[in-house]
Amino acid sequence: MSKKKIELDPNQYIVSKTDTKGNITYVNDYFMKISGYTQSEMLGQPHSIIRHPDMPKVIFKLLWKKIKSGKDIHAVIKNRAKDGRYYWVFTAFDIHYDADHNIDGYTAYRRGVNNTTIKKIGKLYSELLEIEKQEGVKASEKYLKKFLDKKDMNYDQYAWSLISDDRASSKFFAKMKKLFG
DSSP, X not given: OOOOBOOOOTTOXXXXXXXXXXXXXXXXXXXXXXXXXXXXXXXXSBGGGGBOTXXXXXXXXXXXXXXXXXXXXXXXXXXXXXXXXXXXXXEEEEEEEOTTSOXXXXXXXXXXXXXXXXXXXXXXXXXXXXXXXXXXXXXXXXXXXXXXXXXXXXXXXXXXXHHTXXXXXXXXXXXXXXXHO
């Protein structure tokens, strides 16, 4: 398996939609190009098909807790392509509701992040991953909370602070936020 980083086109964005259980219902062409999966290989599969093993479980626990409750969250995530290469993205979510106002799916919009963001979040994620291996997800969650409390931020604010120097990403996600909520 390759350990090479995929360089993302700053003018492209990765889009996917899932049902409430995280099963993929839509992927855009750029997502297929970057991930190396075909549409038929992805549709119906859990989104975790692209989860990189370097990602701490606590981040996905936090992410799912927020979006399942209808709350917005942004995240910096390391994903894995079919061939083992990896790519880092900043992700924003759009939560979809049915006619009865029940959540019936999610759309994720992703863009590449710069090396400064990767370096900062990578250090935190390595620490969280090591804690998870040694002591479990609850200990990792406790560490993350303490880390964020010291910064007087929640995870969403911290993720935004990491891309604030990346003007293209900041503008893109501000635009997405206006369009989708």
